[in-house]
Amino acid sequence: MATRREFATALERELAALGVTLKAGSAAIMVHQKIDDVASQMGMRPQSALKYFTVEGMRELAQNTARGLKEHEAVEAARPDSVITIDEAGLLVPVFALAARVGLLNGDRDVAADLWEVVAATGLALRSS
Numbered sequence: 536m537a538t539r540r541e542f543a544t545a546l547e548r549e550l551a552a553l554g555v556t557l558k559a560g561s562a563a564i565m566v567h568q569k570i571d572d573v574a575s576q577m578g579m580r581p582q583s584a585l586k587y588f589t590v591e592g593m594r595e596l597a598q599n600t601a602r603g604l605k606e607h608e609a610v611e612a613a614r615p616d617s618v619i620t621i622d623e624a625g626l627l628v629p630v631f632a633l634a635a636r637v638g639l640l641n642g643d644r645d646v647a648a649d650l651w652e653v654v655a656a657t658g659l660a661l662r663s664s
Contacts, residue, residue, distance in 0.1 A: 537590055542566045545590045549597030555604060569596065621661060628657050 537545075543563040550557060574584035635650035 536586055537588070539563065539566055539570065539585070541590065542570075542588060542593055545593040546597055549594045550601065553597055553601040555597070555601045565596070565600070566593075624657065624661055628654055628661070631657065 543566045546566055547562040570581050570584050570588065573587055574581040577584060631650050631654045635647045635654065638646035638650060
């Protein structure tokens, strides 16, 4: 059975092979979190969960991580730069509030609740600007 350090080294190696570089210690943190998650889900100690991990499994974790990072980068690259003024952002608050009210009147409490969260967050963001 491999140790956490060996798993972290294998993960770093697999990520490097896929062209993904991490800050020092990031692979160890990822492995630690994954082991803790499995231990929590299975109701056991993390040390016992180690037997469910393999060095080969780190390849799959690396591939999933690389895919997720590339998808995130693609979304960020496709997002247009949109800068709006505080005045323009302030116009959004009543629009969201009205949409939340319409959602409530139509009996869609989930939409209303989501939009009120947006109103509150927008208001807080504008206040801190």
